[in-house]
Amino acid sequence: MTSSTNGTFDRKPLIAGNWKMNMDHVQGITLLQKLAWTLADAEHDFARVEVAVFPPFTDLRGVQTLTMGDDLPVRYGAQDLSAQDSGAYTGEISGQFLSRLGCSYVLVGHSERRALHGESDALLATKVAAAYRHELTPVLCVGEGLEIRQAGTHVQYTLEQLRGSLEGITAEQAATLVVAYEPVWAIGTGEVAGPDDAQELCAAIRTELGLLYDADIASKVRVLYGGSVKASNVAQILAQRDVDGVLVGGASLDAAEFANIVRFEHHLVTD
Ligand SMILES: O=C(CO)COP(=O)(O)O
Known part of the structure; x- marks a missing residue:
């Protein structure tokens, strides 16, 4: 596992729910309350397996x-932030505002932002830097589309995104980074990358971080998998050595299902 079969983890697993553009602020509170109650009832150990949600800005x-x-x-964290800190940037949200709202994390470069808003690696590197300026931990998302996967160049492609989006980021900053590998063809499609595919890319990302920085930093960075994760498939994915958590979309909108994902250790045997 992230870990091993002896129940210890190399890095603390992070189970993250990206609500995307779902849940207004009233629905969001209800969802979070239900999730908290369910996990409290189950006596979930948050110090062992960390839980984070990424609601829309208006819910924060x-x-x-x-x-x-x-x-x-x-x-909790936001789904995006501006590369700028303040000024005439209509519609943008500064990392400073997110920090003041108690955010620990911020997603940077989700594939939907890359595809729908044309966010380039160069821009994302400035967003990662902005996150660090405001003491937010960036969850940098990378991953290939179907054509790249079919062409067999997915490792190369994903690592190029990683290098480009970390341009100018120091080793000290990178030590607290979270990376999410989310193959675009597995997002919202029900198509899950197999545990071996998830491991292949998460390991490749870690090796690349070792080359960019050093082995010690690479061993600290948590690398998550995302794409059609559910309670029924999470255990196999998290059984992989270099997969340190999951970034969940659709299934994070259902408190019971997401709580079951968080409690992946309890259904290792039955899955
Ligand atoms: O994009 C994702 C999380 O950021 C994955 O979404 P799904 O879990 O709905 O496939």
Whole structure:
């Protein structure tokens, strides 16, 4: 596993839910409350397996109030941030604002932002830097589309995205980075990369981080897999040595299903 079969992990697993453009601020609070109750009932050990949600911007203030008020051990982050800190950038959200809202994380370069908003690796490197300026941990997303996968150049392609999106990022900063490998062809399609595919790319990402920085940093960075993750397939994915967590889309909108994903260790045997 991230870990091994002896129940210890090399890195603390991170189970992250990307709500995308779903859940208004009222629905978001209900979902988070249900998730927290379900995990509390199950006596989930948050110190062992970390849980984070990525709601829309407009939900974040409510999420902050709820987590602070009820002392919830769930972390949260935004789905994007501006490369700029402040100024005449209509519609943009600064990392400073996210930090003030208690965000721990921010997604950078999700494939939907790369594809629908033309975000380039060069721009994403400036967003990663902005996240660090505001003490947010970037969750840098990389991954290939179907054509690249079919052409067999997916490893090369994904590592090129990684290098480009980390341009100018120091070793000290990279030590706290989270990378999410999300093959575009497996997102929202029900098509899951097999555990071996997830391991191949997560290991390749770690090796590349070792070359870009050093082996110690590479051993600290958490590399997640994302793409049609469900309670029924999560255990096999997380049984891979270099997969340190999952970034879940659709299945994170259902509190019971997401709680079961978080509790992947409890269904290792039955899956
Ligand atoms: O894009 C994803 C998470 O960021 C994955 O989405 P799905 O889990 O819905 O395939």
